[in-house]
Amino acid sequence: MSEVRVHNFAISLDGFGTGEPQTRETPFGHAGERLHEWMFKTRAWQGPGGSEGPDHAFAARNEQGIGAEIMGANKFGPPGWQDDPDWKGWWGPNPPFHTPTYVLTHRPRPSIDMDGGTTYHFLNAAPQEALEQAREAAGDRDVRIGGGASIIRDFVAAGLVDHLHIVQVPILLGRGSRVWDGLEALEETYDIETTSTASGVTHLTLTKRRPRPVEQAE
Amino acid sequence: MSEVRVHNFAISLDGFGTGEPQTRETPFGHAGERLHEWMFKTRAWQGPGGSEGPDHAFAARNEQGIGAEIMGANKFGPPGWQDDPDWKGWWGPNPPFHTPTYVLTHRPRPSIDMDGGTTYHFLNAAPQEALEQAREAAGDRDVRIGGGASIIRDFVAAGLVDHLHIVQVPILLGRGSRVWDGLEALEETYDIETTSTASGVTHLTLTKRRPRPVEQAE
DSSP states (O other): OOOOEEEEEEETOOOEEEEEOSSSSSGGGGGGTTTTTHHHHHHHHHHSSSSSSSHHHHHHHGGGEEEEEEEEHHHHHHTGGGGOOTHHHHHHOTHHHHHEEEOSSOOOOOEEEEEOOEEEEEEEEOOHHHHHHHHHHHHSSSEEOOOHHHHHHHHHHHHHEEEEEEEEESOOOOOSSSTTTTTTGGGTEEEEEEEEESSSSSEEEEEOOOOOOOOOOO | OOEEEEEEEETTTTTTEEOOOOSSSTTTGGGGGTTTTTHHTHHHHHOSSBSHHHHHHHHHHGGGGGEEEEEEHHHHTTTGGGGTOOOOOOSSSTTTTTTTEEEOOOOOOOOOOOOOGGGEEEEEEOOHHHHHHHHHHHHEEEEEOOOOOHHHHHHHHTTSSSEEEEEEEEOOOOOOEEEEEOOTGGGGGGEEEEEOOTTSSSEEEEEEOOOOOOOOOO
């Protein structure tokens, strides 16, 4: 079965995935672009000439084998975007998703076809139900949970996420939206590996443990 | 002038330096010994035969050049130790401090001479005032801030700490006492370096930036 993955979700040392306030001018609040500078330097982001070390290797996985994305309302737009009938996301006419993309919101609207293969669908649905729709659209490819922090928390708490890649950036935001809240004892169901790189970030990978295959009797 | 240092302060991925509840049987609450297993394996802890890699190199710094320690009431004993006139800390007759050791508490008691050079002094004092006393006792050696989380936060927030070594352990405690709260933008006054090691922990070192020496005029 296809897997459910989180990639390149950047947090501060104190665990915040965004600062505050989130506005149309400041999508990440007072964090600005500081959570993502490590990624902007990679080949995955800027193409030839970008760095090809471990930051790139991790960043590039974001695109590999993904057939659908699920994101939260706070990723799709600034607070109140639901009141703007013309809001079509931050990413312009050709968004970087190139797959069916499910936006979880309590105020759904009709789907929007964008250029480049992205279609936005708006769902008022619990994680399990949203995932069923995204999985069907993704076929044998995987489903990416795109954030923000609260959506990642909800999907992890519901036991739905196979792999998380979290990037810890050496800044202290002090306020915003925390990704780890309510996820006590995650180490009991995930193998956690850590890799700090020359750019100063630390990549955390959490991989869900699978039941061992039953050994065949002799 | 002597410096003020924090060493080997271990936290979970979600930033907790202890779990809960803290009792006489469970000094670190539900964290148990999991925050410190990385340290128990080092030569610094167990002597010859212990690991001598980066975990040891960091751990051993705890003892080097220290002339006094300051700790919080929650490190010295379980909640309510102030009601027990016989409580002399967790560490037995020969505690591992071997220097004057200042315990910050709202209910001070007379000093206690222990074996091996440790003397416990009990102070009802603000960080700056406690540090002045500890510095005088330490002479030209440094002062260690021994924790717990709230004392470290208080001394850092007061601008008194030159160097912090925090060890991030790949577990999620979910509750307890957080070390990073209220320390927004620490990266503006500290250089932050990160090193993940084979044991799975990530060492974070925060080193206070110093004003550049004024260049001599020609």
